[in-house]
Each structure stands twice: as structure tokens, then as C-alpha cells.
Amino acid sequence: MRQLTGRLTPTVLTAAAVAGVVTFSLVASAPVGNAAARPSSAYAVSADGQVPIPKTPYAESADGKRRTTSALELPQNPLISVRAGTATAGNDAASVELFDIVVGPDILSQVKVPPELKQQCSNLPKTGAEELPLPDLALPDVGLPLPQLSTKDLPVKNLPDLCNLLLTPPKALLAIDSLNVWCSGDQGGVDIGSLTLLGQTVKLPSTKESATLPAAPLATIKVNSQGKHSDGAFTITGLTISLGDGAQTINLASATCAKPAAKPKPKPQPLPQPANPAPAQVDTPPSAPAPTPVKTHHPVTG
16 A cells, blocks of 8 residues: 655754653543534544645434545545545444554754764763763754753653654654544544654553643643534544644544434335236026016906
8 A cells, every 4th residue: 555655844843852751641521612513434544734634534414324535545635544444434434544643753853963962972981871861952943832951851761862762863753553433323442553752652542541741731632532513423533643732733534423323214105006806796586676566357256
């Protein structure tokens, strides 16, 4: 399959690079107000913000019939790529399958390492370097509504970690090998494969608990967001990634189950009439004719 690749602009690249510290939370949202009835639907990827992406691929079932659509690549964009995505919607059911999701490909390779940091990295001792503090060096302007950032905002614990992160950067900010979401009626579930954040495997919270990783408020990832709508529909979204305090939002694998489509009521049908009338009965004897009176004279005796 063909994989869509693209290079982030320096603004988006740098923003994604410094947003490596992420908050994970399990979200069960309040009912969403919407009086208008909606059909069952599903989509694999969408994004809002500096890099908008329409719902792709998108499936919708307004009459309850099962519909499936697939895509081997997303529209041209610099933010995210996937190898394949399939969305399915039917009567009170929907599902999404996604494979090989990459958010921010080659982001850290685009960050210019300050010369003074390069010098410190090259002079690291072989032992005891873990005790060296992180330098507080300003990072370039990211062009997003974020506070002034420095090297201390990156998800590292010490100077060797920082040097390794910037000088041998991972291939992506966030990578997921698979993501499956489904709903049936007002219930649903999320199945997430291996997820790596800046090259490090991250253990995600289960569907029965919420968890928060120590984080700066640079980016947020919501896992398994669920919500019921006022029209009776139910929506579940696998991952929602928010960069730059909401300046860029990415939704991955979202399924909506509407109320079951109404079945047409059968109309009463008249009884079928015979094609030919029944033949007259010939074995019934005809009715006897009425008797006719006969006048006669009786002889006189005596």
C-alpha cells in the first residue's frame, strides 16, 4: 500500500517537537445537545486548526444499510500520515480500523540545536553524566499560542537524554501501529496497538481507569472519549490529540451509532380475487313447479 508522507513546515514541526510531554486521560463526556437526528457514521482521521483535514475516509448510513469506505492515503498535508483506514456504518452500529498512524514525521530532525548545546553534548563524560542538569536554552518561536519554550520543556530527565533526543531524533512525534474503534447502540470500545511518543513506548490507560503522565500543558491526548446526544445517538472517539492549547486538533477513529432506522410498516393488502368465477352447480335438482288446480264435477246420488 502507498503511504502518504510529507514534511512539516518549520512552524508546525517545532510546535510538535516541543509538545512531546503529553497528558493522557480517559474521558466520558456529558450528553451533547443536538435536537436534530443524525445517521450512523464513522471516519478515520480529521483535523482542525492550522492544518485542517476533512473526515477521511468517511462512511454514513441514513437508511440503516451497511456502508463501508476505505482510503490508502490522506489528503496532502504536512501533519499526519496513515497507511490505511476503513470506516463502516450501519443500522445502530459503526466501526473504524486504522493502521500505521504517524503524527509529525521527522519533527525533531527539523529543530536546530543551539551551538552551545552541541558543545555540551560533545563534552559529556562517559560516567556520571546523568547527574548533569538540563541547560535552560530558549527554543525558536513556534508560531503558535504557546508560552516561551526552552529545552527544559522537552520530555527528558537529564542532559544525556536531551542530547540523545535532539542529536539522534526519532522518526515521529507520535506513532501508533493500529487503532480500532467500534460502537453498537450506546456502547463502544477502543483497541490501541503499540504507541510510541518520541521513540519511547507509552502504556495507555485501560478503558476502566484514567491516567495522567507528568506533563507541561503543551499537548493533550484524550483516549476513548464517549458522549451521548440528545437525539439518542452515541459517539466514541479513539484518540483526540490537541497541540498548542487547542491551536491544532487531530481526531483519530470516531464512530457514531444513531438510533435504529425505522422499519417501514406493512400496509394491509386486499384479499386476492379469483381470476375466473366459480362454475354454476349442475348437480342440484331444480325446484318443483307450483301445482295447478283442476276443476271437476262429482255425480249426484240418492
